[in-house]
Amino acid sequence: MLKLSSHMSSLIHIPAKQQPVINRLHDVMTQAVAYAAAIADNAIDDGVPLPMDLVDSFAADYERIITSLVTAATVK
DSSP states (O other): OOOOOOOHHOOOOOOOTHHHHHHHHHHHHHHHHHHHHHHHHHHHHHHHOOOHHHHHHHHHHHHHHHHHHHHHHHHO
C-alpha cells in the first residue's frame, strides 16, 4: 500500500475512488522494479544481454503508463 508522509498527505488529495487503483499501481510497479533488477542480475550472471527489442517493448509500455497518468493529472 502506498504510504504518503503526513506532509505529503496534507498536500495531495487523492479521491477515495482513486485510492485503491493508485495503491494497486504502486504495488505492481514496485514489483516490476524488483523483477527488472532480477533480470539485470541474471543477464550479468549469465553474461547474456537482454534483446533490445524486448527492452524497447517494456519502455513503450511504461511510456503508455506515464501518458495515462499525465492525462489524469491534467484533467480540468
